[in-house]
Amino acid sequence: MNANSLIRKTRRKKLKTGKETDCGGKSISNLPEEVLEHIVSFLPIQEAIRTSIISKKWLNLWKSTPNLTFYGGYSPKRKLFMDFVERVLVLRGPSNIEKFRLLCEAKDDQSRIGTWISAAVNRNVKDVYLGLSDFESSFVFPRCLFNCKTLTEFEIDMLFTLKLPSSISLPCLKILNLRQVTFINDQSTQQLFSLPNLVELEIYECNWKNLVWVTICAPKLQQLAIYESHESTPANSGGCHVRIFRTHLAYFRCWGTLSNEFCLDESSVVETYISLLSDSDRQRETACRSYKLLEGISSVKTLYLTIDVVDVCFLPLFP
Amino acid sequence: MSSSAENPTLTTEITKPSTEIATETAQSAKKINLKTSDDQIFEVEESVAMEFATVKSFFEDAPSSTDTVPLPNVPAKPFSQVIEFCKEQIKFKANPDETEKKKSNSEFVKEKTNEDLVEMIPVANYLEIKDLLDVLNQAVADRIQNRSVEYVRSFFGIDNDFTSEEEALLREEHAWAFEDVDED
Numbered sequence: 451m452n453a454n455s456l457i458r459k460t461r462r463k464k465l466k467t468g469k470e471t472d473c474g475g476k477s478i479s480n481l482p483e484e485v486l487e488h489i490v491s492f493l494p495i496q497e498a499i500r501t502s503i504i505s506k507k508w509l510n511l512w513k514s515t516p517n518l519t520f521y522g523g524y525s526p527k528r529k530l531f532m533d534f535v536e537r538v539l540v541l542r543g544p545s546n547i548e549k550f551r552l553l554c555e556a557k558d559d560q561s562r563i564g565t566w567i568s569a570a571v572n573r574n575v576k577d578v579y580l581g582l583s584d585f586e587s588s589f590v591f592p593r594c595l596f597n598c599k600t601l602t603e604f605e606i607d608m609l610f611t612l613k614l615p616s617s618i619s620l621p622c623l624k625i626l627n628l629r630q631v632t633f634i635n636d637q638s639t640q641q642l643f644s645l646p647n648l649v650e651l652e653i654y655e656c657n658w659k660n661l662v663w664v665t666i667c668a669p670k671l672q673q674l675a676i677y678e679s680h681e682s683t684p685a686n687s688g689g690c691h692v693r694i695f696r697t698h699l700a701y702f703r704c705w706g707t708l709s710n711e712f713c714l715d716e717s718s719v720v721e722t723y724i725s726l727l728s729d730s731d732r733q734r735e736t737a738c739r740s741y742k743l744l745e746g747i748s749s750v751k752t753l754y755l756t757i758d759v760v761d762v763c764f765l766p767l768f769p
Numbered sequence: 770m771s772s773s774a775e776n777p778t779l780t781t782e783i784t785k786p787s788t789e790i791a792t793e794t795a796q797s798a799k800k801i802n803l804k805t806s807d808d809q810i811f812e813v814e815e816s817v818a819m820e821f822a823t824v825k826s827f828f829e830d831a832p833s834s835t836d837t838v839p840l841p842n843v844p845a846k847p848f849s850q851v852i853e854f855c856k857e858q859i860k861f862k863a864n865p866d867e868t869e870k871k872k873s874n875s876e877f878v879k880e881k882t883n884e885d886l887v888e889m890i891p892v893a894n895y896l897e898i899k900d901l902l903d904v905l906n907q908a909v910a911d912r913i914q915n916r917s918v919e920y921v922r923s924f925f926g927i928d929n930d931f932t933s934e935e936e937a938l939l940r941e942e943h944a945w946a947f948e949d950v951d952e953d
Contacts, residue, residue: 485894485902492910499946503918503939505930530948537945 483511491515495538513543518570523554532559539569547573553581560589568592576622577603588613588634596620596642606631614638618645625650630679632657640664655679658710661690671697678706694746702747707732708739714746722747725756801828802837809845810837813852820855822897842895847888850881854901878908883924886912 490498490511498512518538523531531554550570556563563582570578571594578601582589588611595601596618604620605627606612612631618641626648633639639661643651648668652675658664666674674694689710699719704712707729726740740757747753799815803824819825824838840848854877861870878886886909893901913921922929931939940947 481891481894485890485906488902489906489910492907493914496946497914499943500918501921502943503931503936504921504925505927508927509939527949534945534948 483507487511487514491517494519496534499538510543513541514545515542516546516548518547518549519551521551521553525555528555528557532562535566536562539566545573547575549577549579550575551577551579553579555584556582556589557584560585564590564592567595571595571598571601574600576600579605579607581607582610583608585610605629614642618642620645621647623648627652627654628656629654630656632659633661636661636664640666644668646670649673651675653677657681658690658692659687662688663691663693665693665695666697667695668697672699673701674699675701675703676705676712677703678709704743708736708743711739711742713742717746718749719747720750721752722750723754726758728758803848804837804839805843805845805848806841807845811845811848811852816859817852817855820858820898822899823895840896843892844888847885847892850885850889851892851896851898851901853877854904855898858900874904878904881908883909883912887925 486508490501490508491514493501493515495512495515495518498515502509502512520531520535520538523535535552535554547570550567552563552566554563567578567580571592575598578595589608590613593615596615598620600622601620602622603625604623605625607627607629609630610632611634612628613634616638618638623645624647626642626645627650629652633656643664643666645668648671650673651666651668651671652673654675654677657679674697676692687709689708691711692713694712694714694717696715697717699717701721702719703723705723705725705727707727709729709732724740724743726736729736744755800812801815801818801824803811803813803818805811818838819828824840827838828834857873857877858870861873881889886905890902890905890909893905909924913924916924921927929936
């Protein structure tokens with residue numbers, strides 16, 4: 451007997467027996483644990499834990515809650531917060547974690563936070579957000595984070611260097627959002643931008659100063675948004691040459707002074723938003739790069755262009 | 770007690786003139802009788818009844834059955850609200866619009882009392898209506914958020930089965946979860 455017919459048989463039995471079986475009943479007290487766990491899973495973790503005092507049946511429900519959001523960790527309550535996160539991760543059951551969202555001051559707790567991230571990866575986490583501030587130089591994430599088989603959404607927001615392992619394997623990652631990080635080297639950054647199942651990539655006010663040549667070549671990428679940082683780049687620093695290669699975008703947004711060069715190569719795009727800002731030290735460079743960028747998107751269907759550049763060479767011809 | 774006639778919303782469906790039914794296609798006109806635990810008979814359109822996985826399985830096993838399907842764990846009051854929800858859902862099946870669907874779902878729970886929601890959960894679970902269960906569980910979670918343990922107990926009608934000593938100990942053990950770790 452296969453599983454489906456077994457389920458059907460159980461369902462038939464449910465209809466025939468008039469008794470209040472374990473699969474239902476008149477009141478909430480007769481509900482199976484899965485349903486109560488489901489209710490608890492919609493609560494913020496701290497409130498989920500508080501439900502353990504309701505009754506004996508509720509005592510351990512919070513332990514399988516899959517969504518863990520920890521926002522806080524600012525002095526003077528930082529120690530309380532950090533201890534709270536640790537307790538939750540130690541005391542919760544072996545069930546999977548779906549969302550792990552952490553916003554805190556990292557300070558001297560790099561390795562401690564690294565352990566928490568590893569714990570989430572070990573529990574097959576799907577959605578990770580890390581907003582970290584206040585620590586020295588670079589933050590070293592556990593290697594397993596960049597080799598997580600289950601990760602589908604990933605956002606990092608930190609004003610520091612993003613150290614990446616030499617090999618990255620995120621086969622399920624669909625949405626990647628990088629905010630304010632400083633990239634270190636071409637090769638690892640390129641691996642991160644060219645993941646096989648990446649659909650959305652947003653690179654927001656990141657620092658490209660250590661990079662020279664990077665190719666974004668993600669076959670399934672549909673949305674790409676790049677916001678350059680406000681920090682002015684020294685004249686003639688060259689910036690990074692970013693090639694968007696063999697990518698077919700539904701949506702592309704580029705905002706900034708083009709202190710880096712962006713060009714589309716063997717790629718297409720449907721809807722494009724380009725906002726070019728002027729930088730008095732590098733007007734000529736911005737103008738040339740604008741030309742190159744616009745040339746690459748000549749097949750665009752809809753273009754929204756905002757130009758604040760004085761020395762515009764000329765616009766390429768659109769067919 | 771067959772009291773379906775007492776409920777005016779039900780009689781409109783039952784007493785629908787046969788001529789009108791005849792003009793519809795055979796498929797869409799098919800009705801299924803469902804009997805609740807308090808012996809009310811609901812005549813619902815097949816498409817609505819098929820939203821209940823438990824009932825659907827019944828007909829998959831006996832496709833030609835014309836029997837009234839007993840729902841021994843389903844009282845009439847929450848069941849009529851569950852039918853209301855499923856009728857709305859079917860509209861979105863034909864014409865999917867996530868934003869409208871969310872709006873309609875939140876309208877649905879907004880006008881329900883705490884008691885309505887709590888009574889519908891076991892029914893949705895028993896009939897295996899996943900979408901409704903998601904909506905209801907989210908709604909009750911929203912309503913118990915930031916409330917005291919005592920409030921949550923009375924919300925669900927749960928008896929506290931801890932002795933006062935046990936509860937005091939538990940509160941002590943869980944004190945860390947009752948501390949305010951957020952910023953003020």
